Amino acid sequence: MIEKELAGKILREALKTGADLAEIYVEDVTSTQLGFDDSKLEQAVHGADRGAGIRVFFGNLVTYAYTDSLSENSLLDAAHAAASAGASSAKTQLIDLTERKSPLVYPVEKELDSMRIEDKAAILHRIDETARAYSPLIVQVFGSYGERVRRVWIYNSTGLMAHDERTFVEIRMGVVAKKNGTMQRSFRGFGGQKGLELLDDNDPTAVITEVAESAIKMLDAIPCPAGEMTVVMPNGWGGVLFHEACGHQMEADFITKGTSAYAGKVGEVVASPIITAIDDGTIPGRRGSLRFDDDGTPAQRTVLIERGVLKEYMWDLVEARRVGREASTGNGRRESYRHMPMPRMTNTFIDNGEHDPQEIIESTKRGIYIKQMAGGQAELAKGDFVFNATEAYLIEEGKLTAPVRGATVFGNGPAVLKEIDMLGNDLALDPGMGICGKGQSARVSVGQPTLRIPKVQVGGTDEPVEGVMG
Amino acid sequence: MTDYLELAKATVNKAAQNGVEVEVIITQDKETQVRVSGGEVEQLSQSGSGGMGVRVIQDGRTGYAYTSDLSDDSIEQTWRTATELAQVATPDAYRGLPDPQPIPDEDLEIWDASMQDVPTDRKIELLRQIEQATLDYDERVVATQWCTYQDATSHVYLANSRGFGGQYGRTTAAAYLMAVARDADGHAATAFGVGASNFFDDLNAEDIGHEAASKSISILGGKPVETHVGTVVLDHFVGAQIIAAISGALTAESWQKKRSFLLDRMGQTVGSDMVTLLDNGRMKRGLASAPFDGEGVPTSATRLVDEGVLQNLIYDSYSARKDNRASTGNAQRNGHRGMPSLGPSNFYIQPGNMTRDEIIAGVEKGFLVLSGMQTGGIDPVTGDCSMSAAGLWIENGEITGPVDGVTIATTLNDFLMNITAVGNDLRMMPLFGIIGVPTLRVDHVTIGGS
Ligand SMILES: [Zn+2]
Numbered sequence: 001m002i003e004k005e006l007a008g009k010i011l012r013e014a015l016k017t018g019a020d021l022a023e024i025y026v027e028d029v030t031s032t033q034l035g036f037d038d039s040k041l042e043q044a045v046h047g048a049d050r051g052a053g054i055r056v057f058f059g060n061l062v063t064y065a066y067t068d069s070l071s072e073n074s075l076l077d078a079a080h081a082a083a084s085a086g087a088s089s090a091k092t093q094l095i096d097l098t099e100r101k102s103p104l105v106y107p108v109e110k111e112l113d114s115m116r117i118e119d120k121a122a123i124l125h126r127i128d129e130t131a132r133a134y135s136p137l138i139v140q141v142f143g144s145y146g147e148r149v150r151r152v153w154i155y156n157s158t159g160l161m162a163h164d165e166r167t168f169v170e171i172r173m174g175v176v177a178k179k180n181g182t183m184q185r186s187f188r189g190f191g192g193q194k195g196l197e198l199l200d201d202n203d204p205t206a207v208i209t210e211v212a213e214s215a216i217k218m219l220d221a222i223p224c225p226a227g228e229m230t231v232v233m234p235n236g237w238g239g240v241l242f243h244e245a246c247g248h249q250m251e252a253d254f255i256t257k258g259t260s261a262y263a264g265k266v267g268e269v270v271a272s273p274i275i276t277a278i279d280d281g282t283i284p285g286r287r288g289s290l291r292f293d294d295d296g297t298p299a300q301r302t303v304l305i306e307r308g309v310l311k312e313y314m315w316d317l318v319e320a321r322r323v324g325r326e327a328s329t330g331n332g333r334r335e336s337y338r339h340m341p342m343p344r345m346t347n348t349f350i351d352n353g354e355h356d357p358q359e360i361i362e363s364t365k366r367g368i369y370i371k372q373m374a375g376g377q378a379e380l381a382k383g384d385f386v387f388n389a390t391e392a393y394l395i396e397e398g399k400l401t402a403p404v405r406g407a408t409v410f411g412n413g414p415a416v417l418k419e420i421d422m423l424g425n426d427l428a429l430d431p432g433m434g435i436c437g438k439g440q441s442a443r444v445s446v447g448q449p450t451l452r453i454p455k456v457q458v459g460g461t462d463e464p465v466e467g468v469m470g
Numbered sequence: 471m472t473d474y475l476e477l478a479k480a481t482v483n484k485a486a487q488n489g490v491e492v493e494v495i496i497t498q499d500k501e502t503q504v505r506v507s508g509g510e511v512e513q514l515s516q517s518g519s520g521g522m523g524v525r526v527i528q529d530g531r532t533g534y535a536y537t538s539d540l541s542d543d544s545i546e547q548t549w550r551t552a553t554e555l556a557q558v559a560t561p562d563a564y565r566g567l568p569d570p571q572p573i574p575d576e577d578l579e580i581w582d583a584s585m586q587d588v589p590t591d592r593k594i595e596l597l598r599q600i601e602q603a604t605l606d607y608d609e610r611v612v613a614t615q616w617c618t619y620q621d622a623t624s625h626v627y628l629a630n631s632r633g634f635g636g637q638y639g640r641t642t643a644a645a646y647l648m649a650v651a652r653d654a655d656g657h658a659a660t661a662f663g664v665g666a667s668n669f670f671d672d673l674n675a676e677d678i679g680h681e682a683a684s685k686s687i688s689i690l691g692g693k694p695v696e697t698h699v700g701t702v703v704l705d706h707f708v709g710a711q712i713i714a715a716i717s718g719a720l721t722a723e724s725w726q727k728k729r730s731f732l733l734d735r736m737g738q739t740v741g742s743d744m745v746t747l748l749d750n751g752r753m754k755r756g757l758a759s760a761p762f763d764g765e766g767v768p769t770s771a772t773r774l775v776d777e778g779v780l781q782n783l784i785y786d787s788y789s790a791r792k793d794n795r796a797s798t799g800n801a802q803r804n805g806h807r808g809m810p811s812l813g814p815s816n817f818y819i820q821p822g823n824m825t826r827d828e829i830i831a832g833v834e835k836g837f838l839v840l841s842g843m844q845t846g847g848i849d850p851v852t853g854d855c856s857m858s859a860a861g862l863w864i865e866n867g868e869i870t871g872p873v874d875g876v877t878i879a880t881t882l883n884d885f886l887m888n889i890t891a892v893g894n895d896l897r898m899m900p901l902f903g904i905i906g907v908p909t910l911r912v913d914h915v916t917i918g919g920s
Contacts, residue, residue, distance in 0.1 A: 374846030459877025
């Protein structure tokens with residue numbers, strides 16, 4: 001961090017050419033990453049990144065300059081560079097900086113240095129041994145351990161002074177299984193915004209056993225039928241569908257430009273009445289949680305859709321100012337001090353419904369149940385989405401039958417949201433590995449209960465199926 | 471002015487005591503980014519940044535640490551941390567630094583000396599022209615998103631304890647935007663336009679704007695076709711996603727770790743005779759070109775598949791030592807923050823001599839795929855290949871109308887075997903590496919629709 005007095009001096013410099021708002025963002029990130037592959041601990045990497053970005057607002061023009069050094073001279077140079085777009089004399093007065101406190105508590109019960117690095121490495125050795133012992137069909141195993149502490153300080157000319165500290169731990173793992181020339185991959189992991197207590201709540205050897213089991217099951221999978229089908233999506237990570245196909249379209253930068261299918265639709269029915277969707281940046285332990293966002297705005301819980309009706313978008317400071325909103329929704333996030341913030345999701349999920357998840361499968365005559373899936377991708381404006389199922393089963397007469405491989409599910413987010421006809425009562429957030437890419441990467445969570453889409457396009461290499469409705 | 475190569479060498483010397491092998495990379499970049507919307511500048515960012523990464527290898531064990539802070543204290547802490555971290559790694563006799571080799575003295579044309587002198591106003595003007603060209607193309611283009619220009623002048627300084635010391639500079643300039651099209655019937659479509667080069671003057675506003683605009687309006691109102699097995703013609707954006715996955719199956723690492731759908735098929739026919747795949751780290755004006763790779767080995771050109779026959783893989787020094795052969799100079803690096811890792815440089819399918827129009831004219835019934843999305847559906851390990859697709863329907867060699875809401879699926883094996891025409895319009899796409907593809911015709915693809 002930098003002293004209040006120095007921050008004031010830098011901000012005054014940045015305001016000199018007629019800006020209406022100036023901001024300093026200071027960041028200090030340390031991280032350790034261990035990578036295990038091919039029965040060897042191959043990667044042991046430590047990183048230290050520290051720097052600051054100066055952002056200056058002239059109406060809708062935002063200028064930015066950053067520096068790797070926190071020395072007074074470097075900061076003044078950056079302030080000078082960012083202010084150089086202005087042409088008049090100072091018109092905004094710096095208000096005295098006052099530190100704001102957040103009531104939000106994100107506990108780190110076991111500090112990252114409470115465990116030796118050798119013991120962290122030993123977790124990865126154990127994952128490898130467990131998977132290989134599970135079956136000779138497992139031909140390759142990999143795992144990684146990552147920890148990261150990100151400290152940010154934000155000072156701006158409205159007198160704001162805010163600090164956030166975000167601690168993350170995560171473990172990822174995967175296997176390759178092979179039988180008669182057929183290969184199958186499976187991945188999983190867990191993580192969160194917490195300390196090493198994460199390891200008390202999750203057993204890596206139990207997770208890798210599930211991963212190995214899943215890959216081996218999928219070796220015998222039949223090619224996925226192609227065509228329109230009923231699809232049952234899993235709780236937890238299945239929420240990536242809403243994140244990609246609808247969530248991004250509710251980010252304010254796509255709203256103010258008119259790119260989004262949801263622009264100008266607040267108050268309208270945009271989803272089935274059983275759907276309530278929420279972005280909540282205040283959930284302890286979750287990857288997307290913040291005390292203050294990277295604009296210095298307090299994190300909050302925002303109801304996006306309530307019983308099918310669009311209520312609110314996700315705003316950052318720039319987009320809120322553009323439309324004259326009093327405040328953002330605390331969704332301004334940035335990848336690092338080398339980036340400017342933009343509206344991003346935090347922890348985004350579809351809220352609970354009423355159905356027993358088992359009942360959803362039982363009432364489906366024919367379709368596909370997705371158990372595990374890779375991330376998703378979606379197109380703006382229309383909201384078409386695609387994701388790839390890594391573990392999926394046919395549903396026949398209300399029962400899970402053959403595993404299917406190569407299933408790509410493709411549909412239109414806004415349309416699917418209106419069509420979802422069964423929503424489970426088993427809301428869960430994902431296991432904590434989500435990374436959202438929107439030009440900049442950001443840690444996020446997604447979630448949902450088990451849900452059913454009556455009709456959606458499934459791509460596969462097998463012949464089309466008939467009679468898809470459940 | 472700091473002499474960064476000297477600083478890298480001095481750090482190597484300090485850290486290399488006690489018989490460890492050491493490699494130090496320093497990067498220094500200057501970057502400009504501009505974003506325009508509705509003719510107005512929205513964002514302007516201009517800065518310099520850099521840092522140091524230290525790789526230490528002791529008894530076959532590797533540790534790595536990096537820092538953005540080049541003060542003496544921070545540098546010492548960084549190499550000490552790397553040395554400590556090496557203790558955690560598993561010993562591996564094949565781990566080691568490469569011996570220094572002479573770097574060919576050749577102008578790769580990756581440095582635009584005038585880039586730094588291009589005034590910011592000129593960059594802004596170019597971007598405004600791109601946006602204008604997009605919006606003026608057709609009244610159905612209603613908005614643009616992410617209309618962005620960015621450039622970088624980057625310097626890399628690399629030294630190691632085997633005596634290597636080298637540096638180079640590379641410039642890149644890129645501009646891109648997304649066009650949003652809507653028609654009177656309420657249909658919407660989006661498409662990207664992209665231009666990227668080592669030289670500022672190569673960026674052409676009309677090309678970038680028209681690509682985004684023409685693609686977005688051409689697929690407006692597209693409908694699914696019936697599910698069937700048929701012929702597809704793939705645009706650069708689509709072909710590049712598939713070729714990128716195939717490049718991942720042609721690294722020595724993917725073979726050594728048994729993660730390639732092409733495993734153990736060296737010398738065999740893996741594609742049609744139209745398929746020649748190359749990796750060339752010395753391509754003139756190649757966005758991934760460099761005189762030496764991420765560990766100081768001279769880059770080279772490697773023919774991986776020759777007229778359908780698998781002939782070679784790409785190597786870094788580790789995988790090469792394991793296979794008892796020479797590195798192809800394919801150790802890639804993500805600036806100073808990443809350890810070297812094996813990957814393609816400028817990887818491409820050799821162009822043929824047909825124009826896209828000639829390829830389309832030869833298709834009786836087929837699907838010209840202009841955009842596609844996939845997330846893990848194209849897998850270099852399993853060889854699965856499926857994605858969502860939008861584009862234009864072809865009937866008797868003529869475009870008849872837009873298609874949307876379908877999936878295309880094949881396997882990577884079948885994809886390579888069923889390439890029946892290769893265009894002359896090679897384009898190098900900046901996409902998880904630099905991937906070059908011309909227009910491709912592929913037969914026997916499952917098109918999943920209604
Ligand atoms: Zn996302």
